[in-house]
Amino acid sequence: MIERPDPLKTVMPGPPLAIAAEALFIINLMLLPGLAFVLLVLLWLRHRDHADPLVRNHLRQTVVTCLWGGSLLVVLSVAIFAIGGLDNPWTWVIGVLYFTFVHTSLILLGVMGLARAINGRSWRYPLVGPRRDD
Secondary structure, three states: OOOOOOOOOOOOOOOHHHHHHHHHHHHHHHOOOOHHHHHHHHHHHHHOOOOOHHHHHHHHHHHHHHHHHHHHHHHHHHHHHHHHOOOOHHHHHHHHHHHHHHHHHHHHHHHHHHHHHHOOOOOOOOOOOOOOOO
16 A cells, blocks of 8 residues: 555645656647657656556556547548538638647646646546546
């Protein structure tokens, strides 16, 4: 059993690796797409068998969600424009609305995951996150 600090007495009782994984997930979506994903995958490759189940949970959730979320964003956006055509204004309306809705939803879920990691709690991303082991 892993001892966790008291969340009422500690500013960030969660494990630093879980917090780093969630922070890299958000950075990948907002600041450094691609580079943050590579760093996240390297972090996962190095610590995927970590002794702390909370670290494993957050690393696995963020990597799988990055893969699914990125795939959904790219494939469906391309499909919308391929079906509707680039010269159709409604294609642009639907494409931009779709991309904006999915992207901002992933950012919001990432912030929720970061808050869970900071508080030392496990997390599962809805719809795209893998099932938790616990």
